[in-house]
Each structure stands twice: as structure tokens, then as C-alpha cells.
Amino acid sequence: MLFSPYPKTKREELFDRDKELRELKEAVERGERLILLLGLRRLGKSSLLNVALNELTYPSIKVDVRKTYSELSSVNRYVIGKMLLSGMSGRKKLVEEAKLFLERVKGVSVSGLRLEITSKDFSITELLEALNEYGEKAGRVVIAFDEAQYLRFGGATRYDGILAYAIDNLENLTFILTGSEVGLLFDFLKFNDPEAPLFGRYHHDIALERFNPDLSREFLRMGFEETKFKVTEREIEGAVEELDGIPGWLSLYGYIRITRKLGHNEAMEEVLREAKAIAGNELSRLFNYSPRYRFILKAIALNYSRWKDIRDYLSLKLGPVNDSNFSALLENLVKAGYVEKKGGRYLIPDPVLAKVFREL
Ligand SMILES: Nc1ncnc2c1ncn2[C@@H]1O[C@H](COP(=O)(O)OP(=O)(O)O)[C@@H](O)[C@H]1O
Ligand SMILES: [Mg+2]
Structure with a gap:
């Protein structure tokens, strides 16, 4: 059903998006190794990803990083490793074909169609290397991290380094990363930081936009x-x-x-x-982190759009606020996609959320 309130998985339930779907599939088929699917919440990133993975003939594994983080409060290597393995478990063809490679990964056990982490020696990098070998046989393996900005909470597990290694060395893997909090995702990936592992790496970005009025x-x-x-x-x-x-x-x-x-x-x-x-x-x-976020969102939703006006509204409600602290909070809201900065003005890009924020 076109209106079903869950992420779509089938082409016939996905309205429009032909162009983006083709672009995504072609990038994978071309052998690109890092693809980013970007856009505000609720524009259909997960849906597009699901449909693309369904239509591509390559084996794929998807991890919902936001869900994983909110359920397990961590995305360390055991957690993400477990999610990758459970994403494969039970899939007969995939497990049978990949078994040979996965069995060789330290700390991974294969019994029947179940894959598990069995020891502390487990390394994500080794798992990816095994999947790369399988990918050589299968044509390619696609690994998707939905809401990948949450990988920044890996603690001692540095996913930017792991991704950089995989992108440079594991030619049969394609990573698709989606992100609603586009600024946070780029902060995490640090393509422009010469000191960072992913510095200067090629990435194919696909930005989802809202439907125009006719399409809507x-x-x-x-x-x-x-x-x-x-x-x-x-x-x-x-x-x-x-x-x-x-x-x-x-x-x-x-x-x-x-x-x-x-x-x-x-x-x-x-x-x-x-x-x-x-x-x-x-x-x-x-909001738990700082009650100021609430009033900043409210101010912008009430059409205070200049930096200074928003700050003044906030000080009126919660008392004086240090300028650089205020700027940092505002910037965080921009990075998380709740606020957009356009021509020096701030606005709430989602009209429904704007209504909600007005009543905060
Ligand atoms: N192109 C589309 N056609 C039909 N329904 C869509 C489309 N894009 C999104 N939806 C619906 O909108 C909601 C949000 O989509 P989702 O894929 O979860 O977005 P995102 O991952 O960007 O937050 C879901 O209920 C989904 O079914
Ligand atoms: Mg989503």
C-alpha cells in the first residue's frame, strides 16, 4: 500500500524516486565503494535503500544503527559485529555461500544457518575482509548502515578508520550510509580533515529532496x-x-x-x-542535554530567524546566555537537521515539526 506507515521494501509501494533509485543502483553496479544517501527525516531514505537492496542482485547486509544504538546503548565492535552477523543469519543461500569465508574469522562461529560472535578476539576488519572474499565470488557485497551518524558513538571502535581501510583495500565491498543528521554524519566522516582517515576519499552523494507540490x-x-x-x-x-x-x-x-x-x-x-x-x-x-534547545526551537518556529533575535528570545526565557555557547547549540540543531540556515536566517524546514515546536 502506497500509504503504509513503515519504510517501504518493494518498488510498487515506492512513489516516484525513479531517478534516485537508478542512480543508487548504478553506483553500486559500477563498483563504487562509498555511497551516501542524505536528506531530512521522513523523506524516504530507508525506503529507497530497502528497495534498492531488494532489486540489486548482490548479497547485502543492512544495519539500522540508530535502532541498535537506542536499544543497546552502544555501537562498539561486538554490537555492530553482532548486527552484521544477525543480518546474515537464517539466509540460506547467503550463509551457505559465505560460510567458507566466515568460518575463518576469529571469534565467529557458524552453526547451521546461525552466525555468532564467540570470543573477544572478534575484529570487524577481519569480518569485512571475509565478506570481501565472498564478494569476489558473489560479484560484490553491499553493506548498508542506516542512520550512520550514530557510528560516531563507537568508543574505542573507530568506524571512520575501519571504513577508510575497507574503501582503500576491499574492492568487492560497497558501503551505503544513510543520514538524516547530515551535519553530524559529515562531522563523523571528516572528509575534509587532513588528519582524518577518510580525508579526500571519493564518496557518491545522493540527496533526497521533498516532493514538489505537483508530485505531492x-x-x-x-x-x-x-x-x-x-x-x-x-x-x-x-x-x-x-x-x-x-x-x-x-x-x-x-x-x-x-x-x-x-x-x-x-x-x-x-x-x-x-x-x-x-x-x-x-x-x-x-532536551535532557540542555533545556535551551527547547526554547531555541520554539523561537525559530515562532519566526525569529536572525541569530540575535533567537538569542534574545532565549535569554528572555532562560536568562542570559553566553554567545559562543548559544552559537554552538544553534549549530548543533542545524547539524541534526532540525534547523536550516538559509541566507543568514534560521528556519525549521519541516512545517509539521514547526507547528509542534511552536507549542514547546
Ligand atoms: N517515495 C515514497 N513513496 C511512498 N511512501 C514513502 C516514500 N518515501 C517515504 N515514504 C513513507 O514515508 C515514511 C518515511 O519514510 P522512510 O523511508 O522511513 O524515511 P527516512 O528513512 O528518510 O526517515 C514511511 O512511512 C514510508 O513508507
Ligand atoms: Mg530511515
Whole structure:
């Protein structure tokens, strides 16, 4: 279903994105080793990744790094190693073909179709080397890290160094990294830092944009048409005006209308309620870290767009704030994608979140 509220996996559930899907698949087929899939939350990065991995004939392993980090509070080498292995476990063809190579990795055991880490000697690099050998046989192995900026919490495991080694030496591997928090992802990868392991490495960036208004309307029409749910053009127009071209919000709106048989206004309120819950979840870590984030977001959502006006609003609410501290907090929000800086002004790029932030 076009409006299903989960990341898509099949081509027929993915609206548009032909160009990006082709670009991603062609980059893998060309043998590129590092591909970045970038864009705000809810634009469809995970969906596009899933569909691409499904359509490519190469074996692939995907790790949801954000989920892993939030569930296990760590992404050290054992954790990521475990996720890579469990991403392969149970896949008959893959395990049977790769078994020969994986058995040789220290600290990895293969029993039946199950792969496990069995000792402290385990090294990610060795696992990647084994997958590279398998990739020589299979044509290539694709390793995807969804929301890869969370790899920065590896502690003693330095994923930037591991990636650099793999990209330079393991020619049969392709890494696809997605990131909603684009600034944080680039901070972690440090392509421009001469001291950093990935300095100057080639990476193919694919940036997802929101749908333009025509496409957004078309998406809604198609999704409603699919289940023969009747809506008016005015409602479609209204939804696109409020939700913009963000596929995650558009599909949530459609899903709620169809499954709960709600009218336009009620569905819109539901979307906002959901957005509040989602935002609360996503932002709680940030707000725990500093309550100032809350008021900075609120100020920008209330259309204070200049550095100084935002700072003044914040000082009014929470007392005086040191300029460089304030700048650092604001910059963090930009890096995390909640705030965008355009022509010297700050704004909230997601209109639904902007509404939520106004009430913070
Ligand atoms: N092109 C698309 N066609 C249909 N639904 C989409 C599309 N892109 C995103 N969605 C829907 O929007 C929501 C967010 O998509 P997701 O892939 O999780 O985005 P991201 O990973 O960028 O945060 C999901 O419910 C997904 O089904
Ligand atoms: Mg995602």
C-alpha cells in the first residue's frame, strides 16, 4: 500500500524516486565503494535503500544503527559485529555461500544457518575482509548502515578508520550510509580533515529532496485511488499546503484517513498528534542535554530567524546566555537537521515539526 506507515521494501509501494533509485543502483553496479544517501527525516531514505537492496542482485547486509544504538546503548565492535552477523543469519543461500569465508574469522562461529560472535578476539576488519572474499565470488557485497551518524558513538571502535581501510583495500565491498543528521554524519566522516582517515576519499552523494507540490498531490491522489477512498481536490490541496512534500507526513495523513475513516481536519489533527509524539521521542535526548534547545526551537518556529533575535528570545526565557555557547547549540540543531540556515536566517524546514515546536 502506497500509504503504509513503515519504510517501504518493494518498488510498487515506492512513489516516484525513479531517478534516485537508478542512480543508487548504478553506483553500486559500477563498483563504487562509498555511497551516501542524505536528506531530512521522513523523506524516504530507508525506503529507497530497502528497495534498492531488494532489486540489486548482490548479497547485502543492512544495519539500522540508530535502532541498535537506542536499544543497546552502544555501537562498539561486538554490537555492530553482532548486527552484521544477525543480518546474515537464517539466509540460506547467503550463509551457505559465505560460510567458507566466515568460518575463518576469529571469534565467529557458524552453526547451521546461525552466525555468532564467540570470543573477544572478534575484529570487524577481519569480518569485512571475509565478506570481501565472498564478494569476489558473489560479484560484490553491499553493506548498508542506516542512520550512520550514530557510528560516531563507537568508543574505542573507530568506524571512520575501519571504513577508510575497507574503501582503500576491499574492492568487492560497497558501503551505503544513510543520514538524516547530515551535519553530524559529515562531522563523523571528516572528509575534509587532513588528519582524518577518510580525508579526500571519493564518496557518491545522493540527496533526497521533498516532493514538489505537483508530485505531492499526485502521490495523495494515487494513494487514495488505490483503496477507492473518496477525497476532494480541496482536501488534497490543503494537505499539501500543510504537510509540504514530505512523504512521511503525506503518507501518514493518507493512512490515517483511510484506516480510521476520518475527515480532513480530524486526520490533520491526528498527524499533528503523532508528530508531537515522534518529535518528543526524537528530541528527548537533546532536551535532557540542555533545556535551551527547547526554547531555541520554539523561537525559530515562532519566526525569529536572525541569530540575535533567537538569542534574545532565549535569554528572555532562560536568562542570559553566553554567545559562543548559544552559537554552538544553534549549530548543533542545524547539524541534526532540525534547523536550516538559509541566507543568514534560521528556519525549521519541516512545517509539521514547526507547528509542534511552536507549542514547546
Ligand atoms: N517515495 C515514497 N513513496 C511512498 N511512501 C514513502 C516514500 N518515501 C517515504 N515514504 C513513507 O514515508 C515514511 C518515511 O519514510 P522512510 O523511508 O522511513 O524515511 P527516512 O528513512 O528518510 O526517515 C514511511 O512511512 C514510508 O513508507
Ligand atoms: Mg530511515
